[in-house]
Amino acid sequence: MRIRRLLTATAVALVTAAGLLTATGGGAAEAAVPATIPLTITNNSGRGDAVWIYNLGTNLATGQQGWADAAGNFHAWPAGGNPPTPAPDASIAGPGNGGSITIRMPKFSGRVYFSYGQKLVFKLTTGGLVQPAVQNPSDPNRNILFASSEYTLNDSGLWINSTQVDMFAVPYAVGVRPASGATKTTGHLKPGGYNAFFNSLRNQGGGWGNLIHTAPNGTILRALSPLYGVETGAIPANIMDDYINRVWSKYSSQTLTVTPFTDQPGIKYFGRVSGNTMNFTNSSGQVVTSFQKPDSASVFGCFKLLDAPNDLVRGPISRTLCAGYNRSTLLTNPNQPDPNNSNFYKDAVTNQYSKKIHEQMADGKAYGFAFDDVGAHEALVHDGNPQQAYVTLDPFN
Structure with a gap:
């Protein structure tokens, strides 16, 4: 996954080389942020598939990479190998259509993955976790429908985003409820936005439709980012x-x-x-x-x-x-x-890919490329004293 940095002159939130959102900076709210906060995942997808949840990242207290279980307990990854060895099953059974579950988020720099229909395949090398790389035709997750949200929970609060930097695959939104005031949300598509995005990309000249991946049965899995399109030859290397x-x-x-x-x-x-x-x-x-x-x-x-x-x-x-x-x-x-x-x-x-994503977002906010946060056009919510986080799996229409 690609490096992303959210930078100001006084505080930094960034995606490290491991591809995970981190943040630094102090504030008066530090003492109020507990060791874990609840994350409610709601399935409004309209799909009958089983959903699997993963909370993977870096323990900010120790710097260890690992995963969190549903109770928010941290588990360090064991040593990997070369060739990579299977990672422990870190999956959490997600909610069925129309349902919700609540898990605990620890102080993490991480990603919440959600997959439909089957579990994701994670492996470990001597350098750590191998993230899914579906631009590679041989990746074991290539034909699995999934997405992820990046987040950091630390002593300064919660940052959580809805990202399409690597691909657009699953309609979902994120939110945070502060100690006072209304819940902040971002990432919802306009009604019909999922189909409108793929139709528009498919009909765009210049090869942009080649970014779309479909499953063996012909159903849409995702659209790759144009960077991966260039790297795999799906779009011309000289397109810009x-x-x-x-x-x-x-x-x-x-x-x-x-x-x-x-x-x-x-x-x-x-x-x-x-x-x-x-x-x-x-x-x-x-x-x-x-x-x-x-x-x-x-x-x-x-x-x-x-x-x-x-x-x-x-x-x-x-x-x-x-x-x-x-x-x-x-x-x-x-x-x-x-x-x-x-x-x-x-x-x-x-960047027609990013353009079309922004056009279909209800609030116009998206992470269509790595530095879409320039000028605050990104799909990210933050609060220094978070009481509750949300991920909502939205309809595929």
């Missing part, structure tokens, strides 16, 4: 090149201004292209970082030539560039990030 070339041409003679921190508008960086390099200077004219001309994979994955280290200069600039490329706002607004989502995805060359 025309837009990238136009950006490169524009900023050979104009300046791109990046203001990466909404809470620090005085911090600005200025980008100009020279040859194959875009150099960024600070307000003193000092070059602080440089980027080589990216390719489509770098844009879709927000990595490689758009690498975003967890720092306060290159990482924030790269995040902003990544968002501008995926949303195709770099040509229309030389001041980034563009705050107005009505300007997003207007170019003929854009």
Whole structure:
């Protein structure tokens, strides 16, 4: 799973190389966050399949990787092998259609997986857990319908998201109820949004429909992210090149201004292209970082030539560039990030996958690519004093 960072100048929430959401930062609510909180999973899917739940991640108190049982007790993974060995069965029987169950979430940086019809296959290497990688035709989970939500529960509260960074497969929403006030939710599709997304992607020219995976019986399993589409050859490796070339041409003679921190508008960086390099200077004219001309994979994955280290200069600039490329706002607004989502995805060359996901979200929020949190357009809820978390499995219509 791909690295994702949610970064501000004063606090960090990120997905580590293991692919899990973590967070740091203090606050007055710390003492109020208990060791575990309830997570209620409600099945409104309309499907008759059995549902299996997994709560996998890193114990924040010890740094150990493992899983949590329904009571919120932590179990460390045993040593793995090479070739990988089967992991212990960490599944929790989920609710049937129309039902709910409540489990406990420990202080974890983790993922809640939910699969339909059959259990997921997890294995352990000497380096830890092998996450599902359904872009690989030989992955044992390739023909299983599943998805996952990333979360962190720590002394500063709960962060939980509805993500499509790797794939769009299962309609679901997440929520958190604070000690006071209304429950915060995100991730619900519009009525008919599931079918509308797949129909729109299938009908999009340029090979975008090739991102759709179906089961042997022809039913839809998922749409892969465009990064995996490029990596597997499902969509052309040069699919974003025309837009990238136009950006490169524009900023050979104009300046791109990046203001990466909404809470620090005085911090600005200025980008100009020279040859194959875009150099960024600070307000003193000092070059602080440089980027080589990216390719489509770098844009879709927000990595490689758009690498975003967890720092306060290159990482924030790269995040902003990544968002501008995926949303195709770099040509229309030389001041980034563009705050107005009505300007997003207007170019003929854009991240059609992310565009179509956002179009079908009830609140317009989604994690269509790794740094969709730039400008707070991501499907994430947070509270510093969470009393209850929710995952709702929504209808496939």
